[in-house]
Amino acid sequence: xxxxxxxxxxxxxxxxxxxxxxxxxxxxxxxxxxxxxxxxxxxxxxxxxxxxxxxxxxxxxxxxxxxxxxxxxxxxxxxxxxxxxxxxxxxxxxxxxxxxxxxxxxxxxxxxxxxxxxxxxxxxxxxxxxxxxxxxxxxxxxxxxxxxxxxxxxxxxxxxxxxxxxxxxxxxxxxxxxxxxxxxxxxxxxxxxxxxxxxxxxxxxxxxxxxxxxxxxxxxxxxxxxxxxxxxxxxxxxxxxxxxxxxxxxxxxxxxxxxxxxxxxxxxxxxxxxxxxxxxxxxxxxxxxxxxxxxxxxxxxxxxxxxxxxxxxxxxxxxxxxxxxxxxxxxxxxxxxxxxxxxxxxxxxxxxxxxxxxxxxxxxxxxxxxxxxxxxxxxxxxxxxxxxxxxxxxxxxxxxxxxxxxxxxxxxxxxxxxxxxxxxxxxxxxxxxxxxxxxxxxxxxxxxxxxxxxxxxxxxxxxxxxxxxxxxxxxxxxxxxxxxxxxxxxxxxxxxxxxxxxxxxxxxxxxxxxxxxxxxxxxxxxxxxxxxxxxxxxxxxxxxxxxxxxxxxxxxxxxxxxxxxxxxxxxxxxxxxxxxxxxxxxxxxxxxxxxxx
Numbered sequence: 001x002x003x004x005x006x007x008x009x010x011x012x013x014x015x016x017x018x019x020x021x022x023x024x025x026x027x028x029x030x031x032x033x034x035x036x037x038x039x040x041x042x043x044x045x046x047x048x049x050x051x052x053x054x055x056x057x058x059x060x061x062x063x064x065x066x067x068x069x070x071x072x073x074x075x076x077x078x079x080x081x082x083x084x085x086x087x088x089x090x091x092x093x094x095x096x097x098x099x100x101x102x103x104x105x106x107x108x109x110x111x112x113x114x115x116x117x118x119x120x121x122x123x124x125x126x127x128x129x130x131x132x133x134x135x136x137x138x139x140x141x142x143x144x145x146x147x148x149x150x151x152x153x154x155x156x157x158x159x160x161x162x163x164x165x166x167x168x169x170x171x172x173x174x175x176x177x178x179x180x181x182x183x184x185x186x187x188x189x190x191x192x193x194x195x196x197x198x199x200x201x202x203x204x205x206x207x208x209x210x211x212x213x214x215x216x217x218x219x220x221x222x223x224x225x226x227x228x229x230x231x232x233x234x235x236x237x238x239x240x241x242x243x244x245x246x247x248x249x250x251x252x253x254x255x256x257x258x259x260x261x262x263x264x265x266x267x268x269x270x271x272x273x274x275x276x277x278x279x280x281x282x283x284x285x286x287x288x289x290x291x292x293x294x295x296x297x298x299x300x301x302x303x304x305x306x307x308x309x310x311x312x313x314x315x316x317x318x319x320x321x322x323x324x325x326x327x328x329x330x331x332x333x334x335x336x337x338x339x340x341x342x343x344x345x346x347x348x349x350x351x352x353x354x355x356x357x358x359x360x361x362x363x364x365x366x367x368x369x370x371x372x373x374x375x376x377x378x379x380x381x382x383x384x385x386x387x388x389x390x391x392x393x394x395x396x397x398x399x400x401x402x403x404x405x406x407x408x409x410x411x412x413x414x415x416x417x418x419x420x421x422x423x424x425x426x427x428x429x430x431x432x433x434x435x436x437x438x439x440x441x442x443x444x445x446x447x448x449x450x451x452x453x454x455x456x457x458x459x460x461x462x463x464x465x466x467x468x469x470x471x472x473x474x475x476x477x478x479x480x481x482x483x484x485x486x487x488x489x490x491x492x493x494x495x496x497x498x499x500x501x502x503x504x505x506x507x508x509x510x511x512x513x514x515x516x517x518x519x520x521x522x523x524x525x526x527x528x529x530x531x532x533x534x535x536x537x538x539x540x541x542x543x544x545x546x547x548x549x550x551x552x553x554x555x556x557x558x559x560x561x562x563x564x565x566x567x568x569x570x571x572x573x574x575x576x577x578x579x580x581x582x583x584x585x586x587x588x589x590x591x592x593x594x595x596x597x
Contacts, residue, residue: 133288134444139456146437147464149290153281153297154433158426160301162486164308164322165422169415169487171312172259176319177488178411179259181418182250182398186239186264188391190271193235194278196384197228200376201279203443203523205286205359210447214359216372221283221341222365223372228279232272239268250395251402251410259319266323273330280337286440287359292340296333304329382530383522389538393561394421396546400558403550409492413555416496419487420480420504427472431511434464435519442523452588454524455581461516462577469512476505503559510563510570517573521580529576537569538562 134142169177201224208217239246247260267274277300284293304325311321339345343360350358401413438461445453480501484494514537521530542565549557 134441135448135450139441139453139460142441143437143457143460143464146285146290146441147433149294150285150433150436151430153294154429154436155426156298156301158422158429160304160308161425162422163305164326165418166487167308167312168319168322172318174411174415174488174490174493175255176259177418177493178256178414179252179261179319180263180322181414181421182247182252182256182260183264183267184418184421185250185391185395185398186243186246187267188387188394189239190235190267190274191278192384192387192391193231194228194275196380196387197224197231197275197376198278198282199383199439199519199522200224200378200380202282202286202439203379203525204372204375205283206440206443206523207447207525209286210444217286217359218361218365219369219372220376221286221359222361222367223369224279224283224376225276225338225361226366226368227373227376228275229272232275236268236271240265243268250398251414253410256411256414263319263323266320266327270327270331273327273334276334277330277337280334280341282436282439283341283359285436286443288440290436296337300329300333303332378527379522379525382527382534383519385531385539386518386534386537389534389540389542389565393538393542393546396543396550397558397561400546400550400555404553404555404558409496412490412492413496413500415488415490415493416484416498417500419484419493419497420500423476423483423501424504427476427508428511428515430468430472431465431515434461434468434516437461438516438519439523442520446524451584455584455588458516458520458577458581458584461520462513465512465516466509467512469509472511473505473508476501476508499556500559503556504562506560507563507567510566514566514570514573517577518569521573521576524580526576526580529580533569533573533576536572537565541565541568 165177165180168180201220204220204224205217208214208220243261243264247257247264252260277296281293281296284290284296307325307328308322311317311325315321317324340349341359341361343362346358346360397417398414401417402410405413438457442454442457445451445457480498481494484497484501487497488494514533518530518533521527521533542561545561545564546558549555549561
């Protein structure tokens with residue numbers, strides 16, 4: 001995260017004038033949704049930079065002309081003389097003299113200091129440490145500090161997914177791999193719920209902290225846990241009822257059906273265990289603890305791999321053992337994460353934390369709050385659209401393989417598709433880390449109404465995404481024979497995997513634009529634009545292409561559905577980002593007013 005104290009660079013003001021600067025960002029989304037509907041009552045969540053300083057809940061700044069707009073925003077959050085024990089709220093600088101110092105200056109000249117008007121709600125301001133870093137540090141550095149822990153944590157998670165499939169393939173054969181592949185669409189639905197709600201709670205908590213409203217951030221986090229536990233109980237019920245016909249429909253035969261059933265009957269009833277870690281890791285990143293989020297994921301993944309080897313190879317439990325290993329590791333991670341945010345435990349770990357500003361979760365935070373639920377569900381619903389479309393594509397692709405490919409090669413194609421799916425997930429790890437950095441940063445600056453910094457987050461995300469896209473595209477399309485051999489020695493499965501990799505990965509590079517773009521749109525509450533972008537990907541173009549492939553009997557067209565959908569959605573996202581970028585640049589204006597003596 002960086003140093004605990006940031007010392008600002010000194011600036012010398014001109015003796016003849018001072019400069020008043022504002023960085024104003026319109027808080028309304030493309031949905032024409034006002035702040036009151038997004039964040040609660042309008043008077044409690046007004047713009048951060050109003051021109052009328054007489055309103056008790058609003059504040060402005062007077063800064064030297066040498067400062068940038070971001071530095072002026074951070075000037076009231078940090079000072080070289082600030083320390084952890086200061087009673088000064090993050091929204092104000094410590095007083096350097098009496099209250100009459102400004103009035104006593106000759107010629108009525110205003111002193112060059114940041115002025116903050118604190119209300120009774122000032123105790124809901126976010127912690128000094130995290131807010132200071134976000135407002136004072138350059139965006140590229142912050143982006144790296146968020147990306148690296150996310151990259152390490154997500155890499156460990158994806159490596160577990162690969163090792164899990166390798167262990168199953170080596171211990172139980174291609175039929176077991178095919179059985180797990182049949183569960184993949186259902187697993188994707190569960191993951192969709194968890195990841196989407198993680199996006200919603202991350203955006204909600206970060207936006208609230210940007211508005212300096214910790215009370216609402218706590219409610220967001222508590223309500224997210226309540227919601228995810230309820231969904232973890234309700235969502236698996238229809239899946240369990242329809243499990244057997246679903247597996248039959250997607251191509252299960254007498255060899256793969258037992259593996260698919262055993263695996264599914266362990267994973268589905270324990271869905272809540274797999275949903276909760278997505279929520280807590282998003283909360284940790286929003287709370288400016290990306291390293292803690294990484295450690296939670298890393299420990300769970302390492303434990304999962306160890307239990308996988310023990311249960312599958314050691315005890316001979318097969319696919320059931322792999323499922324049990326996943327349940328145990330995620331259950332322990334869930335218990336540890338819930339315990340961390342339990343108020344007594346949190347202050348035992350952080351004894352110096354400010355009790356009025358820490359993101360702890362007392363019991364009342366778990367009581368459902370309609371506005372918090374609506375905010376999270378709306379963000380999650382938009383983001384989940386893409387993942388639902390992806391799950392539908394997996395389902396349709398399995399049907400296509402069953403109907404188009406000769407029956408003697410069905411299991412080989414399912415195994416090859418599953419292996420490439422895991423490889424693709426591994427290649428998506430850097431993109432996921434970029435997304436996990438974009439959400440807390442973009443949402444925080446959106447909440448703080450810092451348009452220029454919000455735009456810098458977008459530029460950093462797109463730059464990193466394009467570099468990652470090129471590297472992963474080369475890996476997927478040039479080396480499929482080599483990484484397929486890690487999964488199986490079956491020649492037919494290897495050949496099928498090579499075909500899938502070279503069809504689905506042909507335009508993988510466009511994800512460098514698409515994935516950062518869609519999560520950025522969600523983070524800044526451009527929900528209509530995000531909805532259209534995500535719907536145009538798998539939900540519309542991708543699924544229709546798969547259906548067309550089934551109709552004409554072309555397995556190549558089925559596998560090309562993914563890149564076709566990605567290209568269409570990327571074009572749509574570029575259009576929206578171009579408009580939004582110009583809008584952000586315009587609203588990041590700097591107004592200079594000369595104040596003469």
